[in-house]
Amino acid sequence: MRAVAVFPHAHEVKLIDVEEPQIARPTEVKLRMLDVGICGTDREISSFQYGTPPDGSDYLILGHESLGEVVEIGPAVQGISVGDLAVIMVRRPCPHAECHACRAGRSDFCVTGDFTERGIKGLHGFLAEYVVDDAQYLHVVPAALRKVGVLTEPLTIAEKALSQALHIERRMPWLAEITPQSPERSELTAAILGAGAIGLLGAMALRAMDIETYVYDRVPPPNSKSQLVETIGARYISPENPSTSFTDLIGHVHFIYEATGVSQLAFQAIMALSPNSILVLTGVPGLGAHKELDTDTLMRNMVLKNQVILGTVNAGSVDHVSAIRHIKTFMERWPEVFDTIISGRYPLDAYRDLLLGQSSGIKNVLSFEPK
Ligand SMILES: [Zn+2]
Ligand SMILES: [Zn+2]
Structure with missing residues (x-):
């Protein structure tokens, strides 16, 4: 599958061809990515200011503002069905028993700093055709929010x-x-x-x-x-x-x-x-x-x-629930503003301009299904 990755040591950002991820545990879900939002974080990683590949990898797949469609679910997954739209949370807890924040499911308050973040620190991100993750990090988005659900993470x-x-x-x-x-x-x-x-x-x-x-x-x-x-x-x-x-x-x-x-x-x-x-x-x-x-x-x-x-940094599960509810309210009250906020929607091939070119617009989105 195609993915956009940064190679920090070689100082390269490029489209790569990697093996499609597969469900390995019963609680995992596989998604086909639809939209990935680009922000200053992605641009800073693309200019090698920070960004850490997973252990043993010389590259990091970028992207943390996601919207995907569920294509496969593990046998133990509940409350998520094939065909659902979903956003995936970015941060994963640190392994330390003494970190009360991570043990309480609030890695956004992690005290050790040993958390990982998809597309930023130690885990591949969402700028790939397919992504697999544990169901606990997914939030289902109503189908009516297909064009705007990618704004959930910001x-x-x-x-x-x-x-x-x-x-x-x-x-x-x-x-x-x-x-x-x-x-x-x-x-x-x-x-x-x-x-x-x-x-x-x-x-x-x-x-x-x-x-x-x-x-x-x-x-x-x-x-x-x-x-x-x-x-x-x-x-x-x-x-x-x-x-x-x-x-x-x-x-x-x-x-x-x-x-x-x-x-x-x-x-x-x-x-x-x-x-x-x-x-x-x-x-x-x-x-x-x-x-x-x-x-x-x-x-x-x-x-x-x-x-x-x-x-304040990052966000908890509860903040994802309120973000999805609020986007629905925004759609009802001010549907016209989304054409301003999502200032551009581009095919994956445009990654270079969005990550390395001059920054413009409010929120640019790379779409795996350009309109
Ligand atoms: Zn961002
Ligand atoms: Zn922690």
């Missing part, structure tokens, strides 16, 4: 960030019962930093909860992202000159969701947090850019206003 990052933020809101007795549906939620305001795929999907999740939402991006409106933001009933904010502060632009908010990986922007944004509020960081900056920060003011503000800075 949305899970936002889902985890939002559910963590709601957990923290519950520390306040008058918000102890807050849920994505309870009336208290509509008193919250949120700001998203960065109108990339994860930022926009996060904004859609917030709007699906009827939370007042601002999306901050440096590209001035009008553009396709600002139009999308308006369609979902959020406000697009862009500074006319770079020295404009967030509080000038948006006032104060309860929740800032950072999806840029720009550390200075993230820490400046703290000034826009109201008392008792939360900054959630999801971007991963490259190392080395040393910027000055007024740490006294930052710390003073955080202490005097009971504020929280939270980092």
Whole structure:
């Protein structure tokens, strides 16, 4: 079968022909891949910044944002049938008995760092015609989401960030019962930093909860992202000159969701947090850019206003369930936005442009069945 792989030592990214994987254990499922989303992680692996092949292999098959169709199931698999659409989770637990996170099924909170990740660290990814995995890592996607189910994995990052933020809101007795549906939620305001795929999907999740939402991006409106933001009933904010502060632009908010990986922007944004509020960081900056920060003011503000800075990575099974439910809601409320978010759908042969060419569009997808 065909697969796209990175060879870190030889510094090559190429289409390879490998043996089709087969079901080896009764709990495994075989999928024919339909769509694989490409993101900054794939591009960084393709420029050899990180990415680890499985033990004994000199290459790593790329791809972690999946949508596949089940073609075969092991005899012990329940709740999944041939013909179902499914997304496959990325991270697998570490082997250590003392890692409570992995033993509790939450490898996204792994404390040892010895987890593996399909398409990123120690396990082959999903940019291959067929993939086999254990049923416990699959989430069935309704057939109606065939064209958009590939957005599940990037949305899970936002889902985890939002559910963590709601957990923290519950520390306040008058918000102890807050849920994505309870009336208290509509008193919250949120700001998203960065109108990339994860930022926009996060904004859609917030709007699906009827939370007042601002999306901050440096590209001035009008553009396709600002139009999308308006369609979902959020406000697009862009500074006319770079020295404009967030509080000038948006006032104060309860929740800032950072999806840029720009550390200075993230820490400046703290000034826009109201008392008792939360900054959630999801971007991963490259190392080395040393910027000055007024740490006294930052710390003073955080202490005097009971504020929280939270980092979050990857996502749990529960976040996949809410992502799939939310994508269904998005389809019902704003079906037109998916043509903006999925900015391009390409045949597998276009892998080189998407992985190594200039980055463009919001979410580009490699399809094994181009339309
Ligand atoms: Zn990704
Ligand atoms: Zn672990």
